[in-house]
Amino acid sequence: MAERILEVNDLHVSFDIDAGEVQAVRGVDFYLDKGETLAIVGESGSGKSVTTKALTKLFQGDVGRIKKGKINFLGEDLVEKPESELIKLRGKDISMIFQDPMTSLNPTMQIGKQVMEPLMKHRGYNKSQAKKRALEILNMVGLPNAKERFKAYPHQFSGGQRQRIVIATALACEPKVLIADEPTTALDVTMQAQILDLMKELQKKIDTSIIFITHDLGVVANIADRVAVMYGGQMVETGDVDEIFYDPQHPYTWGLLSSMPDLETGTDTELVAIPGTPPDLLHPPKGDAFAARSQYALGIDFKEAPPWFQVSPTHFVKSWLLDERSPKVQPPELVVRRQREMPNKFEHAERVERVAFNEG
Template identity: 85%
Template sequence: MSERLLEINDLHVSFDIKAGEVQAVRGVDLYLDKGETLAIVGESGSGKSVTTKAITKLFQGDTGRIKKGSIEFLGEDLTKKPEKELIKLRGKDISMIFQDPMTSLNPTMKIGKQVMEPLVKHRNYNKAEAKKRAIEILNLVGLPNAAARFNAYPHQFSGGQRQRIVIAIALACEPKVLIADEPTTALDVTMQAQILDLMKDLQKKIETSIIFITHDLGVVANIADRVAIMYGGQMVETGQVDEIFYDSKHPYTWGLLSSMPDLETGSETELLAIPGTPPDLLNPSQGDAFAERSQYALDIDFKAMPPWFKVSPTHYVRSWLLDERAPDVEPPEIVQKRAREMPNNYAKPKQVERVSFDG
């Protein structure tokens, strides 16, 4: 049985601004096991980054607050820990990689010193030990001529090399959990593939667990073990990567899959865009947040939040379409096509069960 590292229950996060309360995260349930990669997928503003920043209360300014819920890390509730204790966790047990390496690196500090910093702070290395280990880590992430370029500044490296340096800083203390917030979005396709391969390789060597945040389902196909789909500050579907790609049940997941090209997509194939815009989280709806944009919305979607439905022991969906009273609907053709191409070793579940995560 896998070791549970992190478990989030009924998490609510709000930001207080002049216009009112932005309910950025509403009732999120999430877990991460040792050695696995969980991808959180959704459009901008869906609550992905806020959910992960809440783990160590890494909010900018004083407007963000955890209203409700628990975040259990190795059996301790992080929401109850003071800032002083959370500072000790950041960079040591839980590290983050952000989207743009130039905002993560200090432009006035040599890159070697930046990799040494967490080793000195969290591991109590002396300068000689920290330098030796920093060069080892820079070599590990594939930075060319790491020892010779140890005293170079961030602007002297390419975008892909800077991201490797950021990854080296995040992994310096061999954290138990690595949160990667769209780490490849600013890179070209070739460099993106290299960074993803690097992260997979490093995960095996360092034995860290990864939460990978992205808006692109295509990116997670070869890196994730499980996928959680977020919309409007809520989780709407979660399951093993094959379950999401080949047997998805939520209309929002269908929309994300329909807008994702693949190698066989020809010029005659129309990629579907999701109509409308994300919900206003100053005034979130009482029903399904995706109802306004969904062609499959039922009357009840505008009135009541759907419960969780259990499709398999690892696959859960929050959609009224899975209620026994709902009409049968067919997903878009491009989604059905992927289902028909389902791997031979993947078997669809035979029934759906309504469940509750309350309490």
């Protein structure tokens, strides 16, 4: 049985602003096992980043607060820990890669010193030890001419190289949990693929667990073991990556899959946008938060929030459509078509990844 690294129960996070209380995360539950990658997906504003920042209370100022819930990390509840203890945890046991590498790095500090910093702060390395280890890590993440460019500044590197430096900094102390918040969004497609391959390779080498935040389901297919779909500050569907792609059950997941481009299905493939906009979490809707945007909404969706329905031992869905009293509906044609097309692609992707890893 896999070792449980992290378990989050009934997490509620709010932001107090002039207009009132924004209930950004509402009753979120998830877990992370050793060595696995959990992808959290959803539109902007769904609560993905806030959920992961809550793990170490990484909020700016005093606006954000954990209103309720437990965050069990290796047997300790992080919600109860004071800031002084969380500072020791950040960058050492739980580390983060942010979206834009240029804003993640200090533009006035040499990149070598930035990788050395967590080693000296959290591991107690002296300068000589930290420099030696920093060079090892920069070489490990594939930064060209790391030794010669150790004293260079962030602006002297390309976007992909800067993201490698950010990854090196995040992995310097070999954290038990690595949170990657849209780490490839600012990169071109070719560089995205390289960074994703790098993260999978490094995950094996340092034996870390990854929480990968993204809106791109194509990225999820290539990196995740399990997927949690978020909407309106709540998780609405969770399952292993095959279940979410082959057998999605929530109308919101159907919408995300239908809006995902696929170059292999031809240029005539229609992409369907999800109508409407995400809910206003200053005034969260009653019932199912997605009901107002769903063509499959039932009367009860506007009155009562659905509970979790279990589809398989690993697949859970919050949708009244799974209630035995509900009418049976078919997923959209695009989702059905992808269900027929994806197995071969996934089989090929897994085979390629396995061969590449064994050869490396």
